[in-house]
Amino acid sequence: MLRLDRVTKRYGVGAFGGTTFTAVRDVSFAVAPGEVVSLIGESGSGKSTIGKMILKLIPVSEGSITLDGTDIGAFARRRRKEYYRHVQGVFQDPFSCYNPVFKADRVLRMIKEEYFPRVGRAEWDERVAAALESVRLDPGAVLGRYPHQLSGGQLQRLLVARALLLDIRYLVADEITSMLDASTRIDVLNLLADLRARGLGVLFITHDLALGNYISAKTVVLRRGEVVEMGETGKVFANPLHPYARRLLASVPQLHARWDGDEDAGAAGCALHDGGHAAEGERLAEVEPGHFVACAGAEGGCAAATDGGRAKAVSHRR
Amino acid sequence: MTLRVNDLKVYYKTLRGEVKALDGVTFEIGDAEILGLAGESGCGKSTLGKALIRMDGRMRLRGGTVELDGERLPIDDDAKMNRYRYHEVSLIPQYSMSAMNPTRRIGRMIRELLESRGVRYADVAEELVRRLRLVELDPDVLNRYPIELSGGMKQRTVMVISTLLNPSLLIADEITSALDVSTQKAVAKALAGFREHGFVKSMIFVTHDISLTYQIADTIMVMYAGKLAEKASAAAIVNKPRHPYTQLLISSLPEVGVRYADKRLSGIPGSPPSLLDPPAGCRFRDRCPLAFAKCAEEPPVTEVAPGHYVACWKG
Numbered sequence: 001m002l003r004l005d006r007v008t009k010r011y012g013v014g015a016f017g018g019t020t021f022t023a024v025r026d027v028s029f030a031v032a033p034g035e036v037v038s039l040i041g042e043s044g045s046g047k048s049t050i051g052k053m054i055l056k057l058i059p060v061s062e063g064s065i066t067l068d069g070t071d072i073g074a075f076a077r078r079r080r081k082e083y084y085r086h087v088q089g090v091f092q093d094p095f096s097c098y099n100p101v102f103k104a105d106r107v108l109r110m111i112k113e114e115y116f117p118r119v120g121r122a123e124w125d126e127r128v129a130a131a132l133e134s135v136r137l138d139p140g141a142v143l144g145r146y147p148h149q150l151s152g153g154q155l156q157r158l159l160v161a162r163a164l165l166l167d168i169r170y171l172v173a174d175e176i177t178s179m180l181d182a183s184t185r186i187d188v189l190n191l192l193a194d195l196r197a198r199g200l201g202v203l204f205i206t207h208d209l210a211l212g213n214y215i216s217a218k219t220v221v222l223r224r225g226e227v228v229e230m231g232e233t234g235k236v237f238a239n240p241l242h243p244y245a246r247r248l249l250a251s252v253p254q255l256h257a258r259w260d261g262d263e264d265a266g267a268a269g270c271a272l273h274d275g276g277h278a279a280e281g282e283r284l285a286e287v288e289p290g291h292f293v294a295c296a297g298a299e300g301g302c303a304a305a306t307d308g309g310r311a312k313a314v315s316h317r318r
Numbered sequence: 319m320t321l322r323v324n325d326l327k328v329y330y331k332t333l334r335g336e337v338k339a340l341d342g343v344t345f346e347i348g349d350a351e352i353l354g355l356a357g358e359s360g361c362g363k364s365t366l367g368k369a370l371i372r373m374d375g376r377m378r379l380r381g382g383t384v385e386l387d388g389e390r391l392p393i394d395d396d397a398k399m400n401r402y403r404y405h406e407v408s409l410i411p412q413y414s415m416s417a418m419n420p421t422r423r424i425g426r427m428i429r430e431l432l433e434s435r436g437v438r439y440a441d442v443a444e445e446l447v448r449r450l451r452l453v454e455l456d457p458d459v460l461n462r463y464p465i466e467l468s469g470g471m472k473q474r475t476v477m478v479i480s481t482l483l484n485p486s487l488l489i490a491d492e493i494t495s496a497l498d499v500s501t502q503k504a505v506a507k508a509l510a511g512f513r514e515h516g517f518v519k520s521m522i523f524v525t526h527d528i529s530l531t532y533q534i535a536d537t538i539m540v541m542y543a544g545k546l547a548e549k550a551s552a553a554a555i556v557n558k559p560r561h562p563y564t565q566l567l568i569s570s571l572p573e574v575g576v577r578y579a580d581k582r583l584s585g586i587p588g589s590p591p592s593l594l595d596p597p598a599g600c601r602f603r604d605r606c607p608l609a610f611a612k613c614a615e616e617p618p619v620t621e622v623a624p625g626h627y628v629a630c631w632k633g
Contacts, residue, residue, distance in 0.1 A: 042498035042499070042500065042501075043469075043498055151589050181358040181359055181526065182358065182526065182567055182570055182571060183358060183566070183567060183570055183585050183586035184586075184589075185570075185585070186570045186571075186572070186585040187584075187585040189572070190582055190583075190584070190585075193582070207499065209499070209574050210529075210571070210573050210574045211572055213572065213573070213574050213576070213578070214572035214578050214583070215572075215578075234577055237574060237577075238577075247500060248499060248500060249574060251500040251503040252499055252574050253502075253503075253506075253527065253529040253530040253532065254529055254532075254573055254574060254575060255528070255532060255556055255568065255573055256556065256557070256573075256575075259503060259507070
């Protein structure tokens with residue numbers, strides 16, 4: 001289990017870091033093995049910051065991230081490599097992840113040199129073949145080629161194959177499909193679903209709600225570094241309660257329905273949340289089993305809370 | 319008819335030969351029509367958009383004509399096109415974030431732009447303020463530098479500037495792809511509003527996102543490997559596509575209103591052919607599940623229903 005517990009990230013900004021900017025505030029959720037969790041938010045919501053903290057690219061300011069109960073801070077210096085055997089990331093732009101001077105399969109060879117120097121050639125080739133097969137790449141089509149000779153989808157899948165060569169258990173996929181065309185995007189998503197079936201936990205970071213809806217079992221919606229709503233994907237998408245989550249969902253262009261004229265219902269937002277939350281206690285209220293909405297004052301005054309009550313009544317009646 | 323494009327061929331000059339990025343495309347856009355231009359990267363949609371306003375140094379016109387309001391556009395003559403640019407044909411660039419001069423206040427930049435086009439700033443100042451208000455921008459943005467505005471604000475400012483002289487044709491090239499969903503919606507709606515207000519006569523909305531095109535376009539044209547695959551009303555393209563490529567493309571798009579659980583969508587195997595030396599016949603043939611012997615001949619664009627054009631032997 002990869003667990004985030006009240007994680008906060010502050011950056012120093014200004015000339016001497018005199019003022020701080022809180023990019024992520026008090027975020028808690030977990031990714032279980034064999035589960036895809038999507039982290040949805042707009043630019044500046046802190047979703048990539050969370051990914052980077054999990055990948056130990058930047059330190060956590062407050063709170064903790066644990067891998068099977070061990071704080072990832074403990075994987076320092078020599079143990080760092082051990083952590084990366086289990087947790088790997090794939091990023092947005094596959095075209096700039098490769099050195100154009102070298103052949104693309106160099107990323108695979110580097111894994112061998114770094115992590116498996118004693119593995120024999122024949123056995124390594126077998127492992128590479130197996131990894132390529134699991135990302136549905138034809139070895140003949142990608143090995144020995146330069147990055148510019150491969151398509152974005154192939155490059156992206158090669159990076160996933162690279163991660164699979166390690167015995168990874170968790171993958172942070174940060175906007176991995178946003179540079180790909182529609183016809184290949186779905187293949188990369190299906191690949192994540194295959195990995196899930198193999199017991200891999202995936203944190204799928206995206207701004208595209210439709211992709212999150214397609215692939216993930218759990219959804220976490222972020223806004224300005226805070227979780228506004230999270231829960232099972234079906235529940236969050238069918239019955240979004242926080243005004244922000246609603247507005248976000250209403251803005252998604254759909255194929256068979258045009259945006260209705262009813263502008264930005266509930267966009268005014270929730271006064272309680274903009275004014276900050278109660279310092280102590282649970283910030284997220286559980287409105288139905290496995291569905292949490294940001295809400296400090298549960299009773300009255302809060303759009304999220306009252307709507308939550310209404311939603312409950314409806315589901316009881318059914 | 320506002321725009322009439324006939325068998326347009328635009329190739330890119332490269333060291334290895336000519337890349338046939340746009341290889342014989344014919345279509346029309348009517349008055350007050352928004353045409354959504356969709357397709358994958360490399361299908362020629364941006365080339366088409368660029369060819370209509372300004373060809374860059376590598377682009378060569380290899381055939382075809384473009385008529386705007388009955389007048390032939392000299393698209394391969396950079397100097398002669400100047401008369402039409404901004405007045406008749408205008409463009410909203412993809413990266414509005416970098417489209418404005420960072421060293422000028424926005425108002426001054428607009429003044430310089432207008433004067434370079436022989437228009438007096440004072441004549442349009444009032445209209446400029448009115449239109450800024452229309453896209454919910456405070457006219458105070460004119461006194462600010464681009465860096466002081468958010469991405470969505472810059473995008474809307476550029477939209478207002480681009481359409482200030484009421485062009486006959488507006489080309490919007492991937493203008494929402496760098497924006498968040500809620501900003502995207504605001505920008506797309508503002509764009510559709512420009513047509514309602516008559517600021518632009520017709521529009522080409524280039525995007526790779528079919529679901530977004532569907533929200534604002536009247537007709538959608540799907541391109542594949544430099545050719546037209548299908549063109550029809552937005553509803554027909556989304557609900558009753560006839561070309562196998564369009565069908566596969568539409569069915570590969572995940573949506574928010576659907577519960578997938580273990581249902582899987584599938585992509586289109588393979589990749590588009592190289593346009594340096596494209597194969598004869600239908601260019602989608604290698605990836606098409608319906609391909610048969612006849613596909614080795616090039617399928618003509620036929621009108622299968624009123625306003626519904628398909629280039630497929632089985633369409």
